[in-house]
Amino acid sequence: MTTVISVENLSKSYRLGQIGSGTFAHDLNVWWAKVRGRPNPLQRIGAADHHRYDDGEFWALKDLTFKVNQGEVLGIIGRNGAGKSTLLKILSRVTAPTSGKVKVKGRIASLLEVGTGFHPDLTGRENTYLNGAILGMNRKEVDRKFDEIVYFSEVEKFIDTPVKRYSSGMYVRLGFAVAAHLEPEILVVDEVLAVGDVEFQKKCLGKMGDVAKEGRTVLFVSHNMGAIASLCSKGIWLEGGRIKIYSKIQETISSYLDIADTRNAVNNPVDVSDVTRKRGSGEIRVTKVGLLNINEKWEQHFSMEDDFLIRIEIENFLNIMREVNCWFSIATPDGTVLGTGIQYDNSKRGVSVKGLSTVILDVTCKEIPFVPGVYFLNVGVLGKQKEILDWCEMVLSFEITDLLKNGSYFDNRVGKMILRSTWHVVDKKI
Amino acid sequence: MLSKPHLPFTEQDESWDLIIEPQRSWLDLRLGEVWRYKDLILLFVQRDFVSLYKQTVLGPLWYLIQPLLTTIIFTFIFGNIASLPTDGLPKFLFYMSGTVVWSYFADCLNKTSQTFVNNANLFGKVYFPRLAVPLSILISNMITFAIQFGMFLIFELYFIAQGTEIHPNWPWILFSPVLILMMAGLGLGFGIIISSLTTKYRDLRFLVTFGVQLLMYAAPVIYPVSSVPAKFQWIILANPMTSIIEAFRYAFLGVGTVYMGQLLYSFTFMLLVMFAGMMIFNRVEQIFMDTV
Structure with a gap:
């Protein structure tokens, strides 16, 4: 098994006060507050997960390390704000990490949205070429796959109609069809399956399954556990910007759902008689x-x-x-x-x-x-x-939790247990 | 937990196609990658053309109406009311040459300066070399420029046919593509510097339109350099666009003052601005999604 993606100590921080501060006046404001020793007036308050905030920085991802082998379909799950989108954005090269790196083998294509860059005034045909090029195909590749794309999208009759006349379903179908016919070695897919009707969703899932069977690697983010379970072989559960579990998909999902349950409904103590x-x-x-x-x-x-x-x-x-x-x-x-x-x-x-x-x-x-x-x-x-x-x-x-009794955080060390140990310098020979 | 790194990390000897790192070096411009996306650049050009005049009655005629109206207004206000000199040329031709040439530079600058802000949505979803967008703007503006300049040439022929004395300068006409590239370079350089800065400070957007207009008055668009009092000429000559516009007029209309030194100054200026622009752009494109 060759490793095609190697994520090494990947972290991404956002500086608080820079998010949402778009004007010079705001920055002056922040600076003036700093000069007077006042707290940053634009800083978000009431943050629940405090360990992600230190010194005006918010860690969307913290020290992620994992590898993905060729042909694996990896599902990424987690609550909103767990860092899934940030991870995908870094893998898609939409934004750069703060530290750490990602090494990739082969061509990587990402599908964070269907129909990215579609222009409403252009026809389906024109948009197919444009969208294909945005996703990294050249004109010849689109030429070769054009018929297939149109067939898959089921919009043959309207291919020379501006896409603004399309129904939202047609729009999404064409968008997905273009993306589905990319031939990258690695495909990164965000929650795109949430759009479109049930019939089309099935078709998309089928297509992604095919992609996986061809030995290509897929990274898939979704809240749809059914889709994740049926497509993926492995799963990562992100929580608070860190990896909680990286395991076989069933185990990842079941523990995720379990914790999600206990968070919402109290089932402690639990009745196990049945x-x-x-x-x-x-x-x-x-x-x-x-x-x-x-x-x-x-x-x-x-x-x-x-x-x-x-x-x-x-x-x-x-x-x-x-x-x-x-x-x-x-x-x-x-x-x-x-x-x-x-x-x-x-x-x-x-x-x-x-x-x-x-x-x-x-x-x-x-x-x-x-x-x-x-x-x-x-x-x-x-x-x-x-x-x-x-x-x-x-x-x-x-x-x-990694918050220790003395208020510090646990270091990422190897193993499952702490071996309690005492250490002395001695004056003896071995 | 399974996800914890096993220390020491065993580094296999593998070759990677892509390494995503926090920051590339300033000089790592990746122009080769831009070249691989040339189809995308052309498709952007096509998109801008097809979409711009969709659902307009006059369609591409607008390419001609805009400079024509500006020329008429300039001729009327600066030529007839203010009576500014035009180096002995027909006023109409003088203003049209200035307007057409200037608007190429100004459009390049204005449009490329909005690269990040206008495309934030697209840039936030998919990766491609961001430079493709400003480059496509340069090309589509160049096509506009060709159409408008063609119109100018037709008017010039008309004036010649009417018996006006005009002496085009052929060697300089052959040199004019270089002048166009210089304008493109200046527009691109300034534009992407501004677009990089506007990702953080939107205030700049308001300054750009105003600034470009000011710059026009510091260029020989509505008056020839020769009409400027000697002690103010340095201000006009400091503008890198001055020698380009003058050279254009000298080439096609046979009047004006061109010094190689000034052209060289504009050329060096363009190289510096473009290089600085690309470096800043390259830096900003990696993280602008966090601030835009």
Whole structure:
């Protein structure tokens, strides 16, 4: 597999006060405030994600590093303002990065909008040539593909009509048709599929799928998870200008949706009695799980080395008393288990559950050693002979933020865990 | 997390076709890339022509009406009311030559100075060498100029046929393409410097139209250099357009004062402005989306 895009420590900052300051008078204003030691009058206030703002600068992207191999279709997802568009703009060379670089192998074409540069007074034919040239084709290439483009766009009859007479659907179809017949090695596509009718959207997706099958590389930004899931093989989730997850597309999407859910609706604690299990007899099951901080408040965001509590409710569905051991484990979004805690680790006896009743357990997890990121909680129940009674995967997600307890930010180091270490200079020989 | 860079970063020995970096050097103008986009430049020219007079009754006739009206007004106001001298030429021909030549330079400057602001939407969506836009403006203005200059030549022939004494200067006529390129270079240079600065300060836009008009009065458009009092002549001669306009008149109408030194001055001036313009433009095109 050859790497065709290599993004290295890419950052992009916007200087506050320069955004939206278009006149000399404004700049004078800012300068005068600075001279008097007053705050910048044009600075945006009330910014929620404070770590992106430092010293009058806003970091739209911060230290992005990733590689894309040839033939991969990479989906980029994230909330509004996560930095997706900025990343695409840099890859499309519409704006330059502040630091870091992107290395590209092969011709790169970007499709941030359909019908870029269409002139309303020109005919469909004239605009096809113009748009083709804007996207980087020369006249001969357009000549060669002209019939195909027109056929794909379904506007044969109106190809010599000025595009201002087109319906918006026709306009979009022609625009996409031109772009779809570019033959770049790498195609960067923004949310263009959000336009047009359902029928046409399907056609566009099909075309993009074809492009991918031809072994070309596609970078695709969308909020349409269905389209992303069906087209892409890998996914990047951007959050606050950084990469949150870069993984297989399903994992990226599921964790993105999961976090998006927990942000909107509180499902902590979560009722897992109806969640289907892959393993376990199910006589005794976990019915509810929740995460709490040390002040016993429901919480899914922790700092590194925080303590936290897991509250588990187990229910005995048989009418006999049972002695069981509960366990929990923490996994990465792709399912890799990083560590497990089992009840018998610190007590010989488990917990006795009377028939047809419930018991609630609190587990304290001390000083989480994991590096910032999103993690998932698995829980389950073991019987007396350590047989599996319940095995419930990925019941809850939680996030370890890169804001440390001492107020500083975590450095990007290799690995998943912090190895706690003490360091001394000694007067000995090895 | 999977995305964290694995240190130390292993650098494979690979050849890359494109490296996107924070800032290119000032001198990295990438003119070769502009050449590869020559089809685009021509299509921009075509677009400007086709779209400009769509849905107008007179269509391309407007190319002729504009300079004609200006010439008539100048002839009336400066020639008949103010009675400015015209080096012994028919007033109409004198003003028309000045207007046509000047308007090429002025249009190039005015239009290229709006490159970034007018195309912000397009530039924000797709990459192509930004210089393609001002270059296409130079070319479409050159076509306009050819049409208008053709009209001027027809009027000149008419005057000659009427018996007016006019002595065109053939060697200088052959030199006139160089004069046109000098005007194009000056217009482009000034235009892209201004367009680069207007991405941050829109105030400049208002100054440009005004400034170009002022500059016209400091050029021999409505009066010949010979009519300017000696102690003010240096102001007129400092204007790099002066020698170009005078050379044009000398070539096609046989009057005026042309010194090689002045032409050389204009030529050097053009090279400097154009080079400075391209460097600033090159610098600004990479980040203007953040400030425009």
